[in-house]
Every structure is written in structure tokens, then in C-alpha cells.
Amino acid sequence: xxxxEIEKKIQSENDRVAEGNRRIFNDxxxxxxxxxxxxxxxxxxxxxxxxxxxxxxxxxxxxxxxISTERDMDRVRARGASGVQINTGGGCHLSSRMVADxxxxxxxxxxxxxxxxxxxxxxxxxxxxxxxxxxxVLLSTTEGDDKxxxxxxxxxxxxxxxxxxxxxxPHLTYDMEKVEKEIRVLNPESEILRLSALxxxxxxxxxxxxxxxxxxxxxxxxx
Amino acid sequence: xxxxEIEKKIQSENDRVAEGNRRIFNDxxxxxxxxxxxxxxxxxxxxxxxxxxxxxxxxxxxxxxxISTERDMDRVRARGASGVQINTGGGCHLSSRMVADxxxxxxxxxxxxxxxxxxxxxxxxxxxxxxxxxxxVLLSTTEGDDKxxxxxxxxxxxxxxxxxxxxxxPHLTYDMEKVEKEIRVLNPESEILRLSALxxxxxxxxxxxxxxxxxxxxxxxxx
Numbered sequence: 001x002x003x004x005e006i007e008k009k010i011q012s013e014n015d016r017v018a019e020g021n022r023r024i025f026n027d028x029x030x031x032x033x034x035x036x037x038x039x040x041x042x043x044x045x046x047x048x049x050x051x052x053x054x055x056x057x058x059x060x061x062x063x064x065x066x067i068s069t070e071r072d073m074d075r076v077r078a079r080g081a082s083g084v085q086i087n088t089g090g091g092c093h094l095s096s097r098m099v100a101d102x103x104x105x106x107x108x109x110x111x112x113x114x115x116x117x118x119x120x121x122x123x124x125x126x127x128x129x130x131x132x133x134x135x136x137v138l139l140s141t142t143e144g145d146d147k148x149x150x151x152x153x154x155x156x157x158x159x160x161x162x163x164x165x166x167x168x169x170p171h172l173t174y175d176m177e178k179v180e181k182e183i184r185v186l187n188p189e190s191e192i193l194r195l196s197a198l199x200x201x202x203x204x205x206x207x208x209x210x211x212x213x214x215x216x217x218x219x220x221x222x223x
Numbered sequence: 224x225x226x227x228e229i230e231k232k233i234q235s236e237n238d239r240v241a242e243g244n245r246r247i248f249n250d251x252x253x254x255x256x257x258x259x260x261x262x263x264x265x266x267x268x269x270x271x272x273x274x275x276x277x278x279x280x281x282x283x284x285x286x287x288x289x290i291s292t293e294r295d296m297d298r299v300r301a302r303g304a305s306g307v308q309i310n311t312g313g314g315c316h317l318s319s320r321m322v323a324d325x326x327x328x329x330x331x332x333x334x335x336x337x338x339x340x341x342x343x344x345x346x347x348x349x350x351x352x353x354x355x356x357x358x359x360v361l362l363s364t365t366e367g368d369d370k371x372x373x374x375x376x377x378x379x380x381x382x383x384x385x386x387x388x389x390x391x392x393p394h395l396t397y398d399m400e401k402v403e404k405e406i407r408v409l410n411p412e413s414e415i416l417r418l419s420a421l422x423x424x425x426x427x428x429x430x431x432x433x434x435x436x437x438x439x440x441x442x443x444x445x446x
Contacts (some may be wrong), residue, residue, distance in 0.1 A: 003229055010226070039261045039345050039374060040366025067346065090376060092315065092346040099249035120374070122262050123290065123315040123344050142388070143263025149292050151343070152263060153313060163366070171394055176416050 014128055018096035021103065021131025030061070030107035031214040032116065034094075034132035036154055039120030041140040042164040044072045046197040046206075047115055048079050053207050055080030058112040063102050065094040065119045072117060073200065081115075082106070093125035094118050113214060126153040133217055140165040145175045148182035155186040160193070166188055167196035237351055241319035244326065244354025251331035252435040252444055253284070255339065257355035259377055262343030264363040265387040269420040269429075270338055271302050276430050278303030278403070281335040286296035288317040288327050288342045295340060316348035317341050328343045336437060349376040356440055360416075363388040368398045371405035378409040383416070385429065 025032045035043050047062060054060060062083040064073045084102040086094060099116065108114070116132060118125040129135075137158040139147060142165055148155045155161065161183050163176070176194070177184035183190050193209060195202025227331065239244050248255045258266050271287060277283060285306040287296045296308035307325040309317060331337070339355060341348040354359075355395055360381040362370060371378045378384065384406050386399065399417070416432060418425025 003233070005228055006229055038263060038343070038366075039362075039370055066373055068375050069369075071369055072371065092344075119346070121315075121344060121346050122263070123313075123342065124347065140263075140365070141364065142391070143261075146292075146294055147262055150289055150294065152291050168365070168391070168394060168413075171391060 011127070012206060014096045018129040018131040021096055021099055024103055024108065025114065025131055028111060029218065030108055030114050031134075031210075031217040032132040033134045033136050033210075033213075034116045034118060034125075034130050034216050035136050035138055036118045036125045036158065036217040037120065037138035037140075038122045038143060041120070041138045041143065042074050042197050043117050043120070043138055046138065046162070046164060046195075047076050047081070047117065049197040049200065049203055050115075050207070050210070051076060051079035051081055053203065054113070054210070059110045060100060061106055061108065061111045061114045063106075063114065063116045065098070065117055067091070067119060088119060092119060092121050092123075094130060094135050096130050099130045112129060112153075113210070122147070122151045122154055124142070126157050134159055136160040136162060138162050138164055139179070141168055141172055141176075142176045145179045148179060148186055152169060152186050155183050155190070158187070158190065160191045160209070163192070163194045164197055166194050166201060167199045167205050231266075231361055234350070237319045240323050241352040241354040244319055244322055247326055247331065248337065248354055248356075249444060251334060252441065253331055253334045253337050254357075254433075254440040255337040255355040256357045256359050256433075256436075257339045257341060257348075258359050259341045259345070259348045259381065260343065260361035260363075261345045261366060264343075264361045264366065264387055265420050266340050266343070266361055267298050269361065269385070269387060269418075270299050270340065272420040272423065273338075273430070273433070274299060274302035274304055276422055276426065277336070277433070282333045284329055284331065284334045284337045286322060286329075286337065286339045288321070288340055290314070290342060305441050311342060315342060315344050315346075316351050317353060318351060319353050322353045336433070345370070345374045345377055349380050357436060359383040359385060360425070361385045361387055362396045362402070364391055364395055368402045371402060371409055375409050378406050380414070381413065382408070383414045383432070386415070386417045387420055389417050389424060390422045 062076045062081040064085045285299045285304040287308045
């Protein structure tokens with residue numbers, strides 16, 4: 001079998017298992033986001049800030065993906081999330097099989113909301129369906145304003161793009177309009193939010209977006 | 224053939240072609256760096272700042288790796304480099320074969336120094352030898368101070384770690400000592416430099432490091 005054939009087989013097996021995950025998530029009535037970004041764009045910091053605002057009223061599960069360490073799981077647990085750390089041991093993205101295995105260790109019964117934090121990588125996770133409702137790309141201002149066209153796949157695949165670290169804009173040369181224009185070229189349907197998970201600027205709109213997503217999902221499942 | 228067997232075959236084929244590249248580089252007497260980092264850590268900005276200081280006295284070739292666009296090649300050409308842009312079209316790292324193909328389009332005759340800028344990815348490029356003399360990891364302060372242990376392979380493989388964007392330290396919570404300690408746990412031999420490619424702070428030590436590397440390589444080839 002050639003490498004291309006093997007990759008195709010892996011993708012189709014991944015899609016099959018992702019459908020199983022999606023059924024499990026739907027049966028539990030949870031809204032699921034798969035968060036993808038470069039290393040250090042602020043995925044875990046955004047989850048911490050989100051937990052600070054929602055953990056009192058919602059049951060939130062986090063599935064953490066990393067090559068190594070439990071660091072991110074420790075951080076979100078300290079803010080009130082339950083969940084599981086997946087260590088890929090070198091693997092450059094989460095697969096639906098890894099998430100399925102993690103789901104075996106999680107009680108989704110009481111859960112309202114699930115975040116899957118993918119391995120820090122703007123390339124490889126782009127096309128791997130994990131069974132999520134929303135694939136989301138997080139982009140930080142400090143990464144520079146030329147990224148969408150250089151990493152087109154994830155911006156094409158993601159239905160939500162969130163710009164993080166807008167608190168650092170005064171210290172950077174960064175053209176927000178240019179970034180948004182490029183994202184819309186790659187995906188005209190993409191929603192775009194701007195925020196700073198650290199200072200809280202823009203967090204209200206993000207929380208509203210998440211809560212609207214939960215309501216939409218609930219309505220779909222009931223309809 | 225299983226996926227693991229295919230990966231092994233790919234790695235050994237990559238090593239074989241990398242040796243060919245290394246012979247070509249050595250025959251031309253050039254010093255070669257393979258620069259690896261997350262997207263947006265400042266690889267191209269460091270090359271621009273390096274070219275501003277060295278392009279007058281040295282012939283510098285840059286091999287640019289990106290999934291898409293010629294943006295980085297345009298930037299380094301404007302600062303006096305010659306070279307070739309490789310577009311991987313989705314591929315998450317450069318391979319020695321891509322570099323070998325690029326070398327077919329480059330005249331190394333007058334060259335003194337070659338930089339290979341890998342695809343922005345802290346995971347996949349780590350173990351792919353391209354025939355370089357030095358594998359170097361660039362880490363920016365804005366990515367957070369927890370990265371080495373979370374992405375251990377590249378810090379283990381790289382003989383030089385460069386911290387970039389130290390100009391932003393006053394606006395960040397970042398423990399430089401912690402980062403350096405983690406790098407040394409993963410690779411006690413690693414050299415570490417701190418700089419800001421934007422403001423120029425620390426650039427003298429970097430330029431000196433490059434020039435020493437060139438001298439060392441020349442002595443090895445002559446000895």
C-alpha cells in the first residue's frame with residue numbers, strides 16, 4: 001500500500017470513529033468545540049478564562065491533547081473542569097480514536113459543554129474530524145498578520161476564528177483588517193471574534209457565542 | 224506494510240537523501256542551518272535582521288519552506304538573499320528530497336552561508352535531517368514559558384535554541400530561567416541565545432555565533 005493510500009485509509013477510519021464520537025456527544029446533549037492553534041496561542045488560557053465565567057453554572061469537560069506532560073489538564077482542573085489528558089507521545093494531532101478512548105474514561109451524563117484542546121499545531125489537526133460540533137482556530141496577534149494564507153487548511157475548515165492577545169496590539173505591528181480579509185477569502189462563512197483571554201477584553205462576546213452554540217445545538221437535538 | 228513500517232522507510236529514505244545534500248553542502252564549503260519553530264515565532268524576521276548585518280560581506284542563500292505562498296522568499300530576497308521557495312502544499316515539514324530538488328535550482332558556487340527555514344511547526348520537522356550542520360529551534364517569549372517539556376523532541380534534537388521577542392518581556396509573564404532549565408534537562412549540550420530580531424538586542428551574539436560556526440565548519444573541511 002502506498003503512503004497516499006495509507007493516509008486515505010487513516011482518514012476514512014478517522015471519519016468513521018468520529019461519527020461514533022458524535023453520536024455519543026449527541027446522546028449526552030453536549031456542545032463540543034475542537035480548538036486548534038499554534039503552540040502558545042493561548043488555548044489553555046482561553047479555557048481558564050472561560051471556566052472562570054461558566055464553571056459555576058455549567059458542567060464543563062475538557063479533553064486535553066498534548067505530546068507530553070499533564071500541565072494543561074492541571075490548569076483547567078484547577079478552574080473547575082473535569083476531563084482527561086491525552087498524551088500523543090510524539091503524534092502531531094489528536095485522532096478520533098484517541099478521543100473515543102478518552103470518552104471511555106469520562107462520564108458525560110452531567111456535562112453541558114465539552115472543549116477538546118488539540119495538540120499545538122496549525123497544520124496537522126486541520127482535517128481530522130474528532131466528532132465535534134465546531135472546529136475553531138485560535139490565532140494570536142503575536143504570531144504576525146500573514147498567517148491565514150500561509151496555513152490555509154485550518155482557516156478553510158474552521159467555522160470560527162478567534163484572535164487572541166489583542167492586549168498586546170499596542171506593542172506590535174499587526175493589521176487586524178488584513179488578517180480578517182484573508183480569513184474571509186479562505187472561508188466566507190467563518191465567524192471571527194477578537195479577544196484577550198488575559199485581560200478579559202472581548203470575552204463577553206465569546207461567552208455569548210458559546211452559549212448561543214449550546215442553545216442552537218439543544219434546539220437541533222430536540223427538533 | 225503497516226504505518227510504522229512505512230514511517231521507518233520514509234525516515235531511512237530521508238536520511239539517505241540528507242547525506243547526499245550534506246555532501247553537496249560540504250563540497251560547496253557552506254555552513255547550513257535548519258531553523259525550526261512554531262508559526263509566527265519570527266524565523267523570517269530573524270533572517271531579515273541577519274541579512275541586514277551580513278548580506279554586504281557574505282553570499283547568503285535561503286531555502287524557504289511553507290505550505291503556501293512566496294511571502295517569506297519575497298521578504299528575504301528584498302534583504303539581499305538568493306534562494307528558492309518550497310511550497311509543501313499541505314505537508315507539515317520539509318523533507319531532504321524537497322531540499323535536494325531545491326538545490327537543483329540553486330548555484331552554491333559563490334555561497335558562504337545557507338539558511339533553511341522550515342515549515343512553521345514545532346512537532347513534525349524535529350526528526351527530519353535535511354543535511355544541515357545545525358538544527359536550531361526558535362522559541363518566542365509570547366508562546367509562554369512551558370513549551371520545552373510539552374514539545375520535547377525538537378529541544379532534544381536541536382543543538383541551538385534561540386529565544387526571540389525578548390523586547391516583549393515587560394508585557395508578559397515569562398520565566399526565562401525556567402525555560403532554559405527545561406531545555407537543559409532535554410539537552411544538556413544545547414547552546415542558548417536570547418534576542419529580539421526586531422529591536423536588535425542580542426543580535427551581536429547571534430551574528431558572532433553564526434560566524435564562529437562558519438569558521439568551525441571551514442576548519443573541519445580543511446582539516
